[in-house]
Amino acid sequence: MGGHSIEVRSDVVIKRYRSWHHDEPGREWRALKLLDEHDPGLAPAPVTAELTADPPSVVMSRLDGAAVSGEITGKLVDALAEAVTAVQQAIPPRELERMPARAGHPVELLRLVREQAAVVEPDPPRAEALRAARAWVERPALEQVLAQPGTPVFGTGDGNIANYLWDGTKVRVIDFEYSGRSDRAFELAEVSEHIAVWENDPAGMTAVLERLELTAAESARLTECRRLMALFWLLRVREAVRSEQADRTLALLQAG
Structure with a gap:
């Protein structure tokens, strides 16, 4: 059973929450108001x-x-790149600073x-990958690297392709x-x-990522965060x- 139920009406969607351990309703409502x-x-x-x-429940349009x-091709690639960037950058820095951190953090996931x-x-099927993963997760500096703050953005907290x-x-x-x-990198x-992305298209979001301009620091952090998520x-x-x-x-663990 999922963490919520959805009722779709002609003009609104009603979301009722079965779990609110992470303040799911409050997070959703806050995000909808700020994005709107x-x-x-x-x-x-x-x-x-x-x-x-x-x-608890939230009613939204x-x-x-x-x-x-x-397949994620053609106009959809650009539209996804635009949406991913827009949602991350929509909330001004001053308001973003006052928001709680998203549920889940790279260091929590690493542990x-x-x-x-x-x-x-x-x-x-996964023996070789797990052997490589064990060596990677035990790197002495990895936790310190993942604990460093990256470029601050608003995080949706869920990469499921069905959310687009x-x-x-x-x-x-x-x-x-x-x-x-x-x-941003996380x-x-x-x-x-996200596994739903790869199950949707064997090429995943590769073309979308190629549309994004990242700094050298963001690219380096993205590599480590992608390894972490793939292992998860x-x-x-x-x-x-x-x-x-x-x-x-x-492949991600063996990349340079």
Whole structure:
């Protein structure tokens, strides 16, 4: 069972939360209000919220378009690059500083995969990747590298490709349960390495990332964060896609 239920009406969407351990309703409502103020139309408009109800709920406008599916090519590449950049940069720095950090942090994720990579019995499709991963996660300076602050951006907290709605002209963004202050490289790593992205298109978000201009520091941090996210998914994917995920993880770990 997921962390929420969705009721879609003709003009609005009602989201009811089954879990609010990370203040999911509050995060979503805050994000919708700020995005509507600073970049209206990029995300659903906030309508009403019952944040203290049981269960809490958020009502938002219904957007046109459907979840991105199939090959990420042509106009969709540019539209996704524009949407990913827009949502990260929509909230002004002064307001971003006052936001709570997004749920989940690179160092938290590193500690989690360290534990899980150490105890998992590797099956053949992922044995080599896990051996390389164990060496990578135990690098003495890795935690320090991931703890360094990257370029501050608003983070959606979820890289699932289904959260990007395409109407043939523009991409809009939904689902901000885990959103908050984050850094650019980590957010790009999450969306580019999310398992749903790779299951959607064997090329993933490669073409989208090529459209983005990154500083040298952002590129270096993105490499490490992509490795981290790929390993996270390798430890979780179902057997049917384990071999492909192992290959992707190994390729990232072996890249220069």
